[in-house]
Amino acid sequence: MEYADPVEKTPKAQRAVAALLQSAREVFERRGYLDARVSDIAEGANLSSGAFYRYFTDKRHIMFNVLRQFISESNDYVRVRFTEDEPLRSIRLSTERYLEFYAQHSNMHRLLLQVGKVDEEVELLRVEATEHWHSRISRMLTRARELGLVDEAFDPDIAATLLGAMCETYAYLAYGMGRDMEKDPKVVADHITRLWESGVFSRTGGKGEVAR
Amino acid sequence: MEYADPVEKTPKAQRAVAALLQSAREVFERRGYLDARVSDIAEGANLSSGAFYRYFTDKRHIMFNVLRQFISESNDYVRVRFTEDEPLRSIRLSTERYLEFYAQHSNMHRLLLQVGKVDEEVELLRVEATEHWHSRISRMLTRARELGLVDEAFDPDIAATLLGAMCETYAYLAYGMGRDMEKDPKVVADHITRLWESGVFSRTGGKGEVAR
Amino acid sequence: MEYADPVEKTPKAQRAVAALLQSAREVFERRGYLDARVSDIAEGANLSSGAFYRYFTDKRHIMFNVLRQFISESNDYVRVRFTEDEPLRSIRLSTERYLEFYAQHSNMHRLLLQVGKVDEEVELLRVEATEHWHSRISRMLTRARELGLVDEAFDPDIAATLLGAMCETYAYLAYGMGRDMEKDPKVVADHITRLWESGVFSRTGGKGEVAR
Amino acid sequence: MEYADPVEKTPKAQRAVAALLQSAREVFERRGYLDARVSDIAEGANLSSGAFYRYFTDKRHIMFNVLRQFISESNDYVRVRFTEDEPLRSIRLSTERYLEFYAQHSNMHRLLLQVGKVDEEVELLRVEATEHWHSRISRMLTRARELGLVDEAFDPDIAATLLGAMCETYAYLAYGMGRDMEKDPKVVADHITRLWESGVFSRTGGKGEVAR
DNA sequence: GATGAATGAGCATTCATTCAT
DNA sequence: CATGAATGAATGCTCATTCAT
Numbered sequence: 001m002e003y004a005d006p007v008e009k010t011p012k013a014q015r016a017v018a019a020l021l022q023s024a025r026e027v028f029e030r031r032g033y034l035d036a037r038v039s040d041i042a043e044g045a046n047l048s049s050g051a052f053y054r055y056f057t058d059k060r061h062i063m064f065n066v067l068r069q070f071i072s073e074s075n076d077y078v079r080v081r082f083t084e085d086e087p088l089r090s091i092r093l094s095t096e097r098y099l100e101f102y103a104q105h106s107n108m109h110r111l112l113l114q115v116g117k118v119d120e121e122v123e124l125l126r127v128e129a130t131e132h133w134h135s136r137i138s139r140m141l142t143r144a145r146e147l148g149l150v151d152e153a154f155d156p157d158i159a160a161t162l163l164g165a166m167c168e169t170y171a172y173l174a175y176g177m178g179r180d181m182e183k184d185p186k187v188v189a190d191h192i193t194r195l196w197e198s199g200v201f202s203r204t205g206g207k208g209e210v211a212r
Numbered sequence: 213m214e215y216a217d218p219v220e221k222t223p224k225a226q227r228a229v230a231a232l233l234q235s236a237r238e239v240f241e242r243r244g245y246l247d248a249r250v251s252d253i254a255e256g257a258n259l260s261s262g263a264f265y266r267y268f269t270d271k272r273h274i275m276f277n278v279l280r281q282f283i284s285e286s287n288d289y290v291r292v293r294f295t296e297d298e299p300l301r302s303i304r305l306s307t308e309r310y311l312e313f314y315a316q317h318s319n320m321h322r323l324l325l326q327v328g329k330v331d332e333e334v335e336l337l338r339v340e341a342t343e344h345w346h347s348r349i350s351r352m353l354t355r356a357r358e359l360g361l362v363d364e365a366f367d368p369d370i371a372a373t374l375l376g377a378m379c380e381t382y383a384y385l386a387y388g389m390g391r392d393m394e395k396d397p398k399v400v401a402d403h404i405t406r407l408w409e410s411g412v413f414s415r416t417g418g419k420g421e422v423a424r
Numbered sequence: 425m426e427y428a429d430p431v432e433k434t435p436k437a438q439r440a441v442a443a444l445l446q447s448a449r450e451v452f453e454r455r456g457y458l459d460a461r462v463s464d465i466a467e468g469a470n471l472s473s474g475a476f477y478r479y480f481t482d483k484r485h486i487m488f489n490v491l492r493q494f495i496s497e498s499n500d501y502v503r504v505r506f507t508e509d510e511p512l513r514s515i516r517l518s519t520e521r522y523l524e525f526y527a528q529h530s531n532m533h534r535l536l537l538q539v540g541k542v543d544e545e546v547e548l549l550r551v552e553a554t555e556h557w558h559s560r561i562s563r564m565l566t567r568a569r570e571l572g573l574v575d576e577a578f579d580p581d582i583a584a585t586l587l588g589a590m591c592e593t594y595a596y597l598a599y600g601m602g603r604d605m606e607k608d609p610k611v612v613a614d615h616i617t618r619l620w621e622s623g624v625f626s627r628t629g630g631k632g633e634v635a636r
Numbered sequence: 637m638e639y640a641d642p643v644e645k646t647p648k649a650q651r652a653v654a655a656l657l658q659s660a661r662e663v664f665e666r667r668g669y670l671d672a673r674v675s676d677i678a679e680g681a682n683l684s685s686g687a688f689y690r691y692f693t694d695k696r697h698i699m700f701n702v703l704r705q706f707i708s709e710s711n712d713y714v715r716v717r718f719t720e721d722e723p724l725r726s727i728r729l730s731t732e733r734y735l736e737f738y739a740q741h742s743n744m745h746r747l748l749l750q751v752g753k754v755d756e757e758v759e760l761l762r763v764e765a766t767e768h769w770h771s772r773i774s775r776m777l778t779r780a781r782e783l784g785l786v787d788e789a790f791d792p793d794i795a796a797t798l799l800g801a802m803c804e805t806y807a808y809l810a811y812g813m814g815r816d817m818e819k820d821p822k823v824v825a826d827h828i829t830r831l832w833e834s835g836v837f838s839r840t841g842g843k844g845e846v847a848r
Numbered sequence: 849g850a851t852g853a854a855t856g857a858g859c860a861t862t863c864a865t866t867c868a869t
Numbered sequence: 870c871a872t873g874a875a876t877g878a879a880t881g882c883t884c885a886t887t888c889a890t
Contacts, residue, residue: 010873016875034330038861048875049861050862051876117326117329118244118329131391151410161381161385169373170373170374170377173339179339192374195371196407198363251852260851261851262886265885265887462865473864483864540753541749541753551809551815578830578831579818582827585809585817586827589801589802594801597797606794619798622787623833623835646851646852683853685882686882690852694882
């Protein structure tokens with residue numbers, strides 16, 4: 001937080017800020033936050049390292065800006081309209097969107113995760129963004145419950161968190177870590193949605209009751 | 213990998229290794245891997261920093277040992293026997309165990325996650341441990357499917373991964389980040405299991421009861 | 425030296441120079457010479473840092489101007505007319521004036537001293553100003569000696585220097601350092617003058633002669 | 637203050653500290669505090685710059701040590717025994733000692749003065765050392781006053797301060813600045829003492845009373 | 849086997865000064 | 870003339886690792 005967005009008036013300065021942000025993003029993606037040198041960032045923007053400090057307090061400052069921007073983009077992309085009589089469709093769409101975006105920006109997600117593990121405040125930022133998404137899903141569920149579409153037994157908050165957890169970790173493994181897993185967002189979203197819809201266990205199935 | 217476990221013969225040397233591992237674990241938990249100083253670790257074991265290098269190649273070496281040991285403990289704790297005719301009961305138990313262990317060792321999990329984001333090889337270690345757990349669940353599911361207990365539509369691997377994802381992320385938020393969430397492993401495991409059993413959505417369209 | 429006084433023709437330029445000098449003086453007093461930023465000086469004069477260099481060669485240049493001006497003010501204030509038949513009265517008055525001025529401008533004195541310790545040439549400036557004062561006193565003494573008012577044994581130059589030394593250091597401690605000392609210029613000047621007049625030791629007192 | 641004296645146990649470490657202090661003193665005398673580089677100090681002690689930080693927190697730390705040591709040496713040198721029935725002799729001796737020491741260590745005095753102007757805490761150290769000397773003289777005067785040797789009109793504290801001021805500033809000009817002045821400590825001490833003894837003005841002289 | 853002293857690479861940061869606009 | 874963006878030299882400091890004792 002603490003860090004304000006740089007607001008520059010002259011066009012030249014605005015260009016410099018933009019170039020620095022772009023360069024920082026590239027350098028961070030390439031080398032990670034810890035190994036990124038301010039001089040590299042500046043150089044990537046065709047600026048001297050001194051110029052960097054005209055616009056940003058330090059490396060952490062520009063990192064915050066880069067990540068905030070990314071989180072914001074991500075939020076925008078994932079946001080979907082809620083269709084009342086088909087709540088699962090909305091959730092499925094949002095899930096798919098999340099996976100798509102992750103797949104396309106796995107490097108930035110990697111960065112976000114890395115920095116979070118090293119910088120408490122960034123982690124808070126990240127988690128709060130996640131929770132923001134959860135809370136939207138939670139609201140959808142609450143509404144759906146009012147419509148009698150959702151099992152009364154479920155706490156919408158927990159359920160939303162669990163959904164988010166599935167998406168996030170699956171995406172990390174599939175796209176971030178490149179594990180050998182189904183990659184198609186549609187297929188994965190489908191699977192998740194089905195799990196949500198009917199559970200894993202066969203409806204007709206005999207003994208699959210919750211064990212106690 | 214690369215690093216062999218230190219195998220010392222003399223009792224004195226064995227004690228030194230044990231003390232260093234213990235100290236390293238404490239220091240890592242307290243300060244994180246990056247900020248941990250070798251000298252602190254040595255000091256915590258009542259040894260000089262020079263002595264450290266008699267037993268470990270470098271800081272990374274001891275970190276690997278500490279983390280491998282933790283992962284191993286974790287695996288042991290989470291392993292449960294599979295009860296064929298009550299697969300959900302087994303899964304529920306394993307889930308609960310996982311959450312319990314996480315709650316009790318959230319600092320070590322935090323460490324493991326941190327280091328993973330900074331050291332590729334450690335991340336592999338961590339992910340493979342996770343996948344090991346997934347694969348056990350996957351095998352349970354496959355077996356349950358053969359018994360007709362599981363919906364044919366589900367890919368056991370994906371399902372297992374999704375289950376693991378829920379546990380892991382939920383635990384991270386609840387215990388690692390201390391977010392304001394349900395903390396009781398039993399309650400959470402219950403929720404997750406119920407989701408698995410019947411899905412979120414009401415079967416009858418009505419007020420879908422929780423299966424007992 | 426080297427630096428010429430800025431002589432600007434247009435009224436605008438003259439105003440700029442005046443504003444810069446004023447601002448520089450304030451910034452120097454507030455932060456000291458070393459920590460003063462050219463940009464702060466310029467800003468204080470409502471000018472860009474680039475404009476600064478239109479009027480002054482560099483930071484040192486304006487510092488010289490500020491200090492020369494201060495020294496000149498000081499000289500003017502301290503100058504007193506010599507009353508032939510009452511030399512002590514003149515000296516006392518000059519002493520008092522010196523102390524008064526110092527008390528009122530202790531920040532500038534602090535600056536002058538600071539810069540002197542860091543810039544040989546400034547120290548010369550300062551010392552020469554001091555010696556200029558000394559030499560006036562010395563001339564007074566010489567004249568007084570010719571009149572038989574002063575003990576033949578005294579070298580006027582040394583005596584003048586010693587007088588100046590007393591004033592300067594006392595003022596530094598009392599006004600510059602804020603030590604817990606008599607602050608009233610009149611009282612201090614009185615003391616000093618009395619010392620000059622009759623020495624510390626009791627005239628009638630027994631064995632207080634100069635030890636050899 | 638804040639800084640503790642480095643107390644090292646092993647002889648090697650003690651030698652390193654001594655070498656660093658010696659080197660620091662030389663570098664400081666040669667280049668002044670501000671322009672001295674830690675690396676130069678280390679190099680002068682045949683050590684790497686890293687080694688420096690094993691013993692000292694930073695440049696300021698070693699500077700404090702160097703200056704404290706110097707002040708202490710100076711105090712020791714100047715301290716003289718007080719001869720009750722010849723107070724002036726004691727004062728004269730102390731004066732002479734002060735001048736001698738200053739002449740021999742004018743570079744260190746220059747350093748002390750320079751640093752004081754830039755570091756508040758050092759200035760306090762310096763001033764307090766000075767005042768310590770003053771207070772000793774003050775005590776001598778008080779005692780002498782009790783013996784009826786000193787004019788009742790004099791405040792011993794002010795008088796002591798004035799004496800110190802004369803010595804200090806004279807020494808600075810003569811030895812520190814190399815001005816063209818009498819350099820022989822005996823002669824100067826003589827002059828000062830005479831001033832103290834009988835004042836500048838001729839006893840028999842006509843109108844030289846203190847002007848009011 | 850220990851000790852702990854020594855090494856030295858590596859990077860962030862500041863700000864006086866210059867110069868394109 | 871003024872602006873304010875860009876330059877870039879210069880150095881303090883850390884700590885993993887090595888090595889003399």
